[in-house]
Amino acid sequence: MHGLINRSLECFLRDTYGNAVWQDVVSRANLPFERFEAMLDYDDGLIYAVLLAASDCLSKPRETLLEDLGTYLVSNPDNESLRRLLRFGGDTYMEFLHSLDDLNGRAKLALPELELPRMALYGGRDGNDFRLVCKGPPRGFGRVMRGVLRAMADDYGALVLLKDIDGEAGCEEIAITLIQSSFADGRDFRLAGPVGV
Amino acid sequence: MMPMHIWLSTDGIIRQCGATVAKLFPDRELPGLLFFDCFLVRRPCDVGTVSGILDQQGEKLHLVVQNGRNTTLKAVAVPVDGGDGVLLDMSFGISVVDAIRDYDLTISDFAATDLAVEMLYLIEAKSAAMAESRKLNTRLQGAKVAAEEQAFSDTLTGLKNRRAMDHVLTHFVEAGEKFGLMQVDLDYFKRVNDTLGHAAGDLVLQAVAKVLLDETRKEDLVARIGGDEFVLIFHRMTDIDKLNEIAARIIRRLEEPIPYCGKPCLISASIGTTVSDGCQKITADKILMNADLALYASKDKGRACYTVFSEDLSSKGDEGDLREGSMSG
Numbered sequence: 373m374h375g376l377i378n379r380s381l382e383c384f385l386r387d388t389y390g391n392a393v394w395q396d397v398v399s400r401a402n403l404p405f406e407r408f409e410a411m412l413d414y415d416d417g418l419i420y421a422v423l424l425a426a427s428d429c430l431s432k433p434r435e436t437l438l439e440d441l442g443t444y445l446v447s448n449p450d451n452e453s454l455r456r457l458l459r460f461g462g463d464t465y466m467e468f469l470h471s472l473d474d475l476n477g478r479a480k481l482a483l484p485e486l487e488l489p490r491m492a493l494y495g496g497r498d499g500n501d502f503r504l505v506c507k508g509p510p511r512g513f514g515r516v517m518r519g520v521l522r523a524m525a526d527d528y529g530a531l532v533l534l535k536d537i538d539g540e541a542g543c544e545e546i547a548i549t550l551i552q553s554s555f556a557d558g559r560d561f562r563l564a565g566p567v568g569v
Numbered sequence: 570m571m572p573m574h575i576w577l578s579t580d581g582i583i584r585q586c587g588a589t590v591a592k593l594f595p596d597r598e599l600p601g602l603l604f605f606d607c608f609l610v611r612r613p614c615d616v617g618t619v620s621g622i623l624d625q626q627g628e629k630l631h632l633v634v635q636n637g638r639n640t641t642l643k644a645v646a647v648p649v650d651g652g653d654g655v656l657l658d659m660s661f662g663i664s665v666v667d668a669i670r671d672y673d674l675t676i677s678d679f680a681a682t683d684l685a686v687e688m689l690y691l692i693e694a695k696s697a698a699m700a701e702s703r704k705l706n707t708r709l710q711g712a713k714v715a716a717e718e719q720a721f722s723d724t725l726t727g728l729k730n731r732r733a734m735d736h737v738l739t740h741f742v743e744a745g746e747k748f749g750l751m752q753v754d755l756d757y758f759k760r761v762n763d764t765l766g767h768a769a770g771d772l773v774l775q776a777v778a779k780v781l782l783d784e785t786r787k788e789d790l791v792a793r794i795g796g797d798e799f800v801l802i803f804h805r806m807t808d809i810d811k812l813n814e815i816a817a818r819i820i821r822r823l824e825e826p827i828p829y830c831g832k833p834c835l836i837s838a839s840i841g842t843t844v845s846d847g848c849q850k851i852t853a854d855k856i857l858m859n860a861d862l863a864l865y866a867s868k869d870k871g872r873a874c875y876t877v878f879s880e881d882l883s884s885k886g887d888e889g890d891l892r893e894g895s896m897s898g
Contacts, residue, residue, distance in 0.1 A: 376701075409708075410701045453697040460690040463676045482694030563686070564670035565693050 373416050373510065374486045378408040381419060384444045385426055393429060400425035413485070419510070438512050442519020446527060452566075457482075458524060459561045464553055465530035469493055469502055489513050489544075502548040505539060514544025521548060529558025571658060572680055577604050578654040581619050589678045590659065593634050608642075609633040619655055622646045632659065638671050640664055661685060666692065723793040725771060726778035734792035734800050738853045741802070747847040749806045751816060752860040753781070755797035755823070756837040756872040769829040773836060776827045784819050800860070807844040809877055816840045816875035824873070839867040840875035859883075 386394045398406055401421040408414065427434045446455050457478070461471030471478075472491050479486050489506040504521070506514040518534055525532040531552040539545035572589035586599045594607065610616040612631035622630070626646060634640040644659040661668045665685045668674065679685045721733035729737075741748050755777065762770040774797070781791045781799060790802040806812065819838065826833030841864025845856055863878040870876070 409705050411698075411705045453693065457690060457694055457697075460676070460686060460693075467676075478690060478694070481691055482698055563674055563676065563689060564666075565689075 373414050373419055374483065375408050375412040375414055376410045376483065376486060377510065378414050378419050378422070379410040380445060381422055381426075381441060382408050383450070384441045385422075387448065387450070388440070388444065389430060393426075396429050397422060397425045400429060416510075423512075434512065435515050438515035439519040439522075442516040442521075443523040444519070445516070446520055446523035455527065455559075456561070456565065458520070459527065460563075465525060465528040465532070466550060466553060468524060468528065469504075469548065469550070472504060491517070500550045502550070503537070504546045504548060506544045506546075507542060512544075514546060517544075518546055521546065526556075527559045527561075529554055529556040531555035570680070572678055573659040573661075573683075575599075575604065575657045575659070576649065576654060577619055577622075577657065579619050579652070581605055583607070584654065589674065592672045592674065592678065593640065594636055595672075607635055609635055611641075622655055622657075623648055630657075640668050640671065665689070726774055726793050728778050728781070728799070729790055729792040731792065731794040734790060734794055734802070735853070737790050737802060738856065741804075742845070742851065742853045742856070745847040747805050747807050747845065749803040749808075749812045749842065749844045750856055750860050751801040751803070751812065752841045752857070752864045753799040753801060753819065754839050754841075754864055754868070756839055758797040758836050761834045761836060765829055765832060765834060769832075769834055772829050773827050773834050777823060777836075777838075780819060780822045784815055784822065800857075807846055809842075809844065812842050812844070813875060813877065816842060820873060820875065837873040839864055839872050841865070841867055841878065842875060843878040 382394065385397060395406075397403075401418075401424070403418070403422070423434050423437065426432075426437055430437070445451050446458065458468065461468040461474075470493060472493050475491050476488050479488050487509065489508040489510070492505045492507070494503040494505070495501075504514075504517065506517055514536075518536070521532070521534055530550060533549040533551060535547040535549075537545045537547050572587040574585075574587045575583055575590055576585040578584050581604050583599045583602050583604050591599060597607075599607065604619075605617055609632065610622070610630055611633050613625060613628070616622055616625065616630075623646065626648065628645070630644040630646065632642040632644055634642065641662065641664045642659045643662040644657045646655050646657050648654075649656050660683065665688060669689065676686055721729055721736070723730045738750070740746075755773075758770065758773065761773055774793070777799070778791070778793070781801065785791055785801060785803070788804045789806075790800075790804075792800045792802075794800050803812065803815075820840065823836060823838045826835055828834070841860045841862065843856060843859040843863060845851060859878040859882075862882040863876040866876040866882055867874045876882075
């Protein structure tokens with residue numbers, strides 16, 4: 373698995389619950405090191421071991437942790453670059469939703485080794501109900517996407533309702549209802565990146 | 570539909586322009602102005618009329634925006650049906666990154682078919698990935714330096730290094746251990762390096778390492794502490810005669826020619842020996858200094874010999890009382 377995913381989970385746990393919790397997770401998961409490197413590859417089993425250990429350690433369901441990870445990835449100031457990349461998807465939340473079809477391809481442009489699930493967005497009849505289907509590994513990524521969708525709604529200032537629905541085997545599905553596109557102000561976004569990027 | 574277009578009349582007056590083109594001149598109303606006052610056609614050169622532009626039909630034009638920012642544009646021109654002027658479709662090309670900053674452009678300023686936003690996306694994504702990679706490289710570099718600093722081995726010969734020797738010597742002195750210490754300095758090694766090259770020098774050092782390991786016991790320490798300097802520490806061996814025997818054997822074996830690419834490398838060694846009986850209050854530095862003095866006595870005597878340290882050497886007085894041996898004499 374691409375270290376970027378392992379490293380993201382590590383930073384989320386460390387930043388949200390503190391270093392002591394992370395140390396506890398490291399020892400419960402029997403990690404042979406204390407930090408993941410974003411640009412190295414790791415055995416697939418490691419991230420599940422970390423997730424299980426964190427779930428035990430914090431007494432929180434894995435699903436909740438994954439969804440919180442998705443929110444963290446978008447809203448934490450340290451991850452501004454990821455938020456920016458997602459905002460490139462469009463000027464409105466609706467456009468952003470439509471750009472999710474391309475998310476896998478866009479990620480591959482930047483990091484060819486990064487394996488993300490294939491994502492497909494299906495629009496409802498009245499134009500405000502959508503279904504996002506995530507197919508393929510890593511397992512639980514749909515939960516992360518739920519957090520991302522929620523945080524991006526705040527970013528655009530849109531009001532949405534998210535609901536898990538039962539999908540086919542091997543798929544994770546989220547029902548998205550866009551109630552209002554410009555409910556709040558949202559966060560500032562300019563195409564021109566920070567100086568030096 | 571085409572935010573980067575300009576429609577020119579045949580006399581060069583701008584009739585209409587796209588919303589993004591208008592942003593290049595926020596303080597001026599482009600329709601009605603002379604096109605060539607606002608844009609310089611740089612390539613092909615010397616185009617200053619609409620008919621000149623029409624001659625380049627279908628060719629790529631390079632324009633420079635005359636607004637003080639010198640933004641460059643690419644463009645193609647096509648005649649409008651019925652001789653009603655020219656339509657120019659433009660794009661920022663590689664200047665898109667600066668243009669977005671200079672004119673505060675947004676995603677909707679680009680045509681849906683324009684790849685500009687994808688290009689920006691790629692630039693940012695690759696920059697972020699590159700930054701992570703550079704961080705990793707820096708950390709790995711730091712780890713490598715730290716590992717080397719903490720290492721106890723000499724990578725060329727596999728012997729212990731200076732750091733390891735310091736550790737062992739300090740430990741022996743503090744623990745009051747008895748030991749003999751030999752400083753071995755190669756003779757004529759520089760000549761091998763200079764005449765046969767560094768590869769020959771490296772080979773010789775590896776051969777020397779083998780001899781030194783052969784002539785010592787497992788519990789002894791053999792360290793390379795400099796280019797052609799070695800230190801041997803003999804645990805619980807303070808018998809001068811035995812140490813001299815070993816020194817003589819080492820010199821004899823090092824004088825055997827070492828073949829390199831069909832040529833013999835000829836070296837020898839000078840040795841200075843000292844012992845610590847474990848009772849006297851002596852520091853590690855002093856022991857090394859004593860061995861060094863004995864070594865230089867060997868060098869003074871014409872190299873290829875061994876000398877045992879005695880107090881006389883400290884005063885550099887007469888050397889009559891030295892127990893010494895010479896392989897060449």
